[in-house]
Amino acid sequence: MLDRLKIGVLGAGNIGEALISGLVKASLVEAKQLMASRRSEVALAYLADTYGIRTTTDNCELVLENDIIILAAKPQILPSILEDTEHCFRPGQVVITVAAGISTAFVESWVKNDIPVIRVMPNTPALVGQAMSPYCLGRHGSAVQALVAAQIFSAVGVTTQVEEEMLDAITALSGSGPAYFFYLLEGLIEAGVSMGLPEHLSRALVRQTCYGAAKLVVETTRTPQQLRAQVTSPQGTTHAAISFLEQASTKELIKQAVLKAKERAHELGAGVPKPHLD
Ligand SMILES: NC(=O)c1ccc[n+]([C@@H]2O[C@H](COP(=O)([O-])OP(=O)(O)OC[C@H]3O[C@@H](n4cnc5c(N)ncnc54)[C@H](OP(=O)(O)O)[C@@H]3O)[C@@H](O)[C@H]2O)c1
Structure with a gap:
């Protein structure tokens, strides 16, 4: 074609x-x-x-x-x-x-x-x-x-x-989406360093964890929620971290952040002159 x-x-x-x-x-x-x-x-x-x-x-x-x-x-x-x-x-x-x-x-x-x-x-x-x-x-x-x-x-x-x-919603979700993941990864790398790991090791651990997690999401039929449940045993280490995130309403914050991006996409469109007609 x-x-x-x-x-x-x-x-x-x-x-x-x-x-x-x-x-x-x-x-x-x-x-x-x-x-x-x-x-x-x-x-x-x-x-x-x-x-x-x-x-x-x-x-x-x-x-x-x-x-x-x-x-x-x-x-x-x-x-x-x-x-x-x-x-x-x-x-x-x-x-x-x-x-x-x-x-x-x-x-x-x-x-x-x-x-x-x-x-x-x-x-x-x-x-x-x-x-x-x-x-x-x-x-x-x-x-x-x-x-x-x-x-x-x-x-x-x-x-x-x-x-x-x-x-506009798509712009906020998948257009800007990679940056949200990069932001999460930045936080994880910093967490590794603050626990005493060398930075290069923290980066390597986070990079491969991100790649593996993304592959799991793409290559299995399980939803992200099911994949998370699989690795979250009651009272285990992952459970401690996720409970903390839930108490801080992190998912709600993410939804609000994406909404901000959607509003900005709308503003960018509204900011251009009206369609040009002769
Ligand atoms: N980046 C993203 O994640 C992403 C995702 C989806 C959609 N988009 C959209 O894709 C578009 C480009 O984004 P981008 O990230 O690729 O931006 P970018 O890297 O800044 O590319 C835009 C290019 O436009 C050129 N430019 C500026 N003024 C020009 C002119 N008068 N005539 C011709 N070329 C001119 C600039 O090069 P010179 O300075 O050499 O002119 C620049 O390299 C944007 O509209 C954005 O909304 C971006």
Whole structure:
């Protein structure tokens, strides 16, 4: 399906590079089908050297030269990029946006020409081919475009089609989700050190425990609750720790923290100008 289609990544930073890397590694496209834009010429030279792709500092050139445009710049600057490039889009293209909080309606209002817009919320495990990337179609999207998005994002992990009204919650849960785990791991490493373990040992123990626990969650049919119950014998060591967390209402705190992220995603979307209509 992606044969011969040219794909341009506008704003090729962390997520953009992860996509480029995944597409090249999976041999889903040839390097020459890919193009990246950003302002830093040094960073573009690195992308060209590493992946053999085409690069440009000119966003308009990127839009003109490609069939599928992936908008991967930060949500705060995307409106001004769309304002500068709106005249470069043409019928027949497909636009994919990964910017947190930015609606398909907003992007559609700039690119016009009934160009299908797909909104995707990947996460940073894309860097190791393990992203979760839910996506939704805008007004002009069809099953064909859904397949295009699924193909591109399955190069860096798992995808699933959702309704757009779920995207802010998804942003808060899986988009920001890796950071919550990293935060927990930071606390565990510090706990190891405060109990007298050397830091390198504490890191090694936590890293492998995290990997093993994640594999258990993914590779068994048991729920996290069942897996936890399995290792929590009454009055045992794990029970002592979990009881302490329960007394501090930790689960409730986690729910409230995720809600804060959802509110921020909503604010980012509300902060952009209204859909641009002639
Ligand atoms: N990071 C995540 O976990 C995550 C998860 C899901 C979705 N997202 C979304 O993905 C998008 C990118 O996030 P990221 O973490 O990859 O950010 P990032 O690393 O900062 O990448 C964005 C890139 O945009 C480039 N840029 C800035 N101004 C530009 C301009 N005028 N024209 C072209 N390129 C420009 C920057 O490079 P130069 O400075 O060289 O221009 C930068 O490398 C955001 O919209 C974010 O909401 C991120």
